[in-house]
Amino acid sequence: MSERVSRELFLGFIRVHILHHAAGEGVFGLGLIEELARHGYRLSPGTVYPLLHDMTAAGLLHAEGRQVGGRRRYYYRATVDGRRVLAEARDKLRELVAEVLADPGCE
Ligand SMILES: [Zn+2]
DSSP: OOHHHHHHHHHHHHHHHHHHHHTTTOBOHHHHHHHHHHTTOOOOHHHHHHHHHHHHHTTSEEEEEEEETTEEEEEEEEOHHHHHHHHHHHHHHHHHHHHHHHOOTTO
8 A cells, every 4th residue: 555545544543533532622733643642643743733724624623722831722622513523433433343353354
């Protein structure tokens, strides 16, 4: 698989991951980079910030600026649409996991 295609594939996982955390306590760029690193994704700010902006522009996230230690930090929370997409992604994930992990037959 080309690097571009595998990158696109994993970006889908990352978007779902972002929605998951944004539907909970909310996320900010650097916190997200650290969180995703714990899951084995090494992402630069040059990848994460455009993703957050895209998802905000698409109406999935809502950004809110807060002052943190003299700096303005943007926190992202899932919107109603974002939660709807997350719920849909959960159903599809459950099905996908059941099939792909239970039956690796086509390897
Ligand atoms: Zn996580």
